Amino acid sequence: VIQRPPALEKLLEILRSLPNVGPKMSERIAFHILRMPEDKIRDFIDILEASHAEVRPCPICGHWDDSSPCRVCQDPSRDKTVLCVVENSQDVQAVSRIKNFKGIYHVLGGTLSPLEGIGPDDLQITSLLKRLETEPIQEVILATNSDMEGESTAQYISKQILSVSAKIRGNGRPEGIKITRPAQGLPSGGELEYMDELTLTHAFDGRREFDRN
Amino acid sequence: VIQRPPALEKLLEILRSLPNVGPKMSERIAFHILRMPEDKIRDFIDILEASHAEVRPCPICGHWDDSSPCRVCQDPSRDKTVLCVVENSQDVQAVSRIKNFKGIYHVLGGTLSPLEGIGPDDLQITSLLKRLETEPIQEVILATNSDMEGESTAQYISKQILSVSAKIRGNGRPEGIKITRPAQGLPSGGELEYMDELTLTHAFDGRREFDRN
Numbered sequence: 001v002i003q004r005p006p007a008l009e010k011l012l013e014i015l016r017s018l019p020n021v022g023p024k025m026s027e028r029i030a031f032h033i034l035r036m037p038e039d040k041i042r043d044f045i046d047i048l049e050a051s052h053a054e055v056r057p058c059p060i061c062g063h064w065d066d067s068s069p070c071r072v073c074q075d076p077s078r079d080k081t082v083l084c085v086v087e088n089s090q091d092v093q094a095v096s097r098i099k100n101f102k103g104i105y106h107v108l109g110g111t112l113s114p115l116e117g118i119g120p121d122d123l124q125i126t127s128l129l130k131r132l133e134t135e136p137i138q139e140v141i142l143a144t145n146s147d148m149e150g151e152s153t154a155q156y157i158s159k160q161i162l163s164v165s166a167k168i169r170g171n172g173r174p175e176g177i178k179i180t181r182p183a184q185g186l187p188s189g190g191e192l193e194y195m196d197e198l199t200l201t202h203a204f205d206g207r208r209e210f211d212r213n
Numbered sequence: 214v215i216q217r218p219p220a221l222e223k224l225l226e227i228l229r230s231l232p233n234v235g236p237k238m239s240e241r242i243a244f245h246i247l248r249m250p251e252d253k254i255r256d257f258i259d260i261l262e263a264s265h266a267e268v269r270p271c272p273i274c275g276h277w278d279d280s281s282p283c284r285v286c287q288d289p290s291r292d293k294t295v296l297c298v299v300e301n302s303q304d305v306q307a308v309s310r311i312k313n314f315k316g317i318y319h320v321l322g323g324t325l326s327p328l329e330g331i332g333p334d335d336l337q338i339t340s341l342l343k344r345l346e347t348e349p350i351q352e353v354i355l356a357t358n359s360d361m362e363g364e365s366t367a368q369y370i371s372k373q374i375l376s377v378s379a380k381i382r383g384n385g386r387p388e389g390i391k392i393t394r395p396a397q398g399l400p401s402g403g404e405l406e407y408m409d410e411l412t413l414t415h416a417f418d419g420r421r422e423f424d425r426n
Contacts, residue, residue, distance in 0.1 A: 002309040005279035007264040014257055019241045027303050028232045033261065034268055034277060041265045045258050047227055048246065051220040052254045055247055064247060066218035090240050096215040 008034075050206075060131070062107030062124050063078065064089040072105055079103045081138040085128065087111055087145060095143060103141070106131065111149035125157060129164045132177060139178040146184055147204055154181055221247075228348040270302075273344075275320030275337050277302040285318055292316045294351040298341065298370065300324055300358060308356060316354075319344065324362035325369055338370060342377045345390060359397055367394055 004012075008030065015026035016151060043064030057063065058070035065071055072078065072092070084095055092105050108123045131137065140167065142157060144150035158179050165177050184202035195203070221243065228239035249257065270276070271283035278284055285291065295316030297308055305318050321336045326367070344350065355370060357363035371392050378390050397415035399408060408416070 002285055002306060003307070005264075005268050005277075007260070007267045007279060008277070008394060010260045011264040014260055019245050020238055021242075025233055029234075030264075031277070031302065032232050034265060036265065041218070041261065044227055045261055047220070047223045048254065048258055048261075051218075051224040051243075052247060052249065054220045055218050064218075065222070072215055089244065093215060093217070 013125055057107070057109075060107060061105050062089075062127070063092045063105055064107075068170075077102070081136055082141065083131070083135075083137045083139070084141045084143050086143050087150065091143065103139075106143070108153070111144060111153040113149050120156065120160075123153075125160060128157070129160060132161060137177060139180060142179065142181045146182075217259040270322075272321070274318050275302075275340075276305045276318055290315070294349055294353065296344070296348075296350045296352070297354045298355050299356050300363065300366075304356065316352075321357070321366070323405060324357060326362050333369065333373075336366075338373060341370070342373060345374060345377055346380075350390060350394060355392065355394045359395075 011030050011033065012023075012026050015021055015029050016023060017069040018026075021029065031042065033044075054066040055064050056063055056066075056068065058068060058073055060069045060073045062073055064071045067074065079102050082101075083106055084101065084103055085106045085108060086092055086095060087108055087110060089107055092107060095101060095105070106124065107129050108125065108128075110123055111163055112118060112120065112123065140161060144154045150165070161177060161179055183206055184199070185206050186192070186199065186203045190199075192200070219310070223234075224243050224246065225239050228234055228242050234242065246254065246257075251305070267314075268277050268281040269279075269281065270280055271281060271286055273282045273286045274383060276283045276285055280287065292315050295314075296319055297316055298319045298321060299305055299308060300321055300323060302320055305320060308314060308318070317339065319341050321338065323336055325331060325333065325336065353374060355367040374390060374392055375423065385397055396419055397412075398419050399405070399412065399416045400418045403412075
């Protein structure tokens with residue numbers, strides 16, 4: 001086997017450390033980068049530096065933004081009584097596409113995952129509970145993914161909120177905080193024959209009376 | 214929709230321009246990069262700069278290396294009479310794993326592809342023909358991929374070599390240059406029932422007498 005230049009080996013190694021980049025893909029990306037003209041690689045490096053320096057998690061909600069607090073937390077038009085808890089910043093982006101939701105957010109930074117050694121202290125749960133004590137939040141939407149990790153993370157947070165609510169009640173804060181979770185069921189355009197059992201079960205359990213108008 | 218920081222938008226854009234990186238993957242990689250600690254991102258940038266500056270195509274064979282000519286062209290132990298033509302530098306690496314091959318290489322930099330507008334002038338074909346005139350090459354192995362583009366590129370180059378050989382013959386060079394192509398057939402471990410028709414056809418057309426010893 002022909003020895004490779006150490007600089008190329010290092011490039012391949014760091015590319016392989018990126019999420020979902022395997023050995024074959026790291027090679028393709030590496031040679032793409034090597035072939036970039038001088039000004040393009042300069043751009044690439046400038047963008048890496050600028051984004052890494054400017055974009056940081058919001059100290060209040062954890063959403064990644066270039067202003068601090070983030071533009072969502074600073075937006076006076078938002079409904080500060082409804083808080084949507086999500087796993088990561090990309091989810092904030094996704095939820096923000098829902099026209100009917102104009103509340104605020106809290107980014108956990110992941111989900112509980114005993115297998116990967118991620119416990120409650122690795123997520124932004126304490127800061128969430130603090131916010132419930134100090135901010136006028138009336139409803140918490142637990143919008144973690146509808147997979148096992150997301151489900152059990154929602155369960156865990158819900159219990160924590162209930163115990164905090166009990167404390168808050170003594171401090172004169174409004175009695176209960178409403179805890180909700182997005183509906184589960186058939187995705188839009190979903191064909192019954194291709195749905196898994198769990199999705200069908202949720203869809204049937206959550207069925208509603210048909211609106212005949 | 215919440216507006217994203219311009220620096221993040223730019224990062225996503227440049228990541229999407231990398232081969233095989235779609236929108237979802239660009240997001241995952243972007244947040245992975247944003248989360249890198251300061252020293253890690255510094256490393257990443259240093260490696261990008263160093264590899265881009267140091268690793269360049271060899272002026273003789275086109276293989277990407279940090280010495281010029283590359284370490285293969287400089288290696289005195291190689292058989293300079295057998296030249297293996299490949300599509301790209303990764304293929305040099307692959308062929309170099311074959312214990313029985315100790316020849317030299319020529320990297321085309323791609324394949325002919327009328328659909329993508331890649332013609333003979335976009336590949337290192339002229340430089341290949343030049344080498345045949347000046348170097349003591351006796352056999353050219355056309356090791357382009359065994360797909361349509363690789364096949365037609367091999368065809369094209371083979372014709373070019375034949376016409377050059379005719380010229381060379383007049384100049385007193387050894388009569389013919391042997392042109393070969395790697396065998397086509399069943400891959401090692403390949404199960405017949407999963408092989409496509411073309412692979413089976415090649416395997417049967419190229420069948421050899423069974424060695425009973």
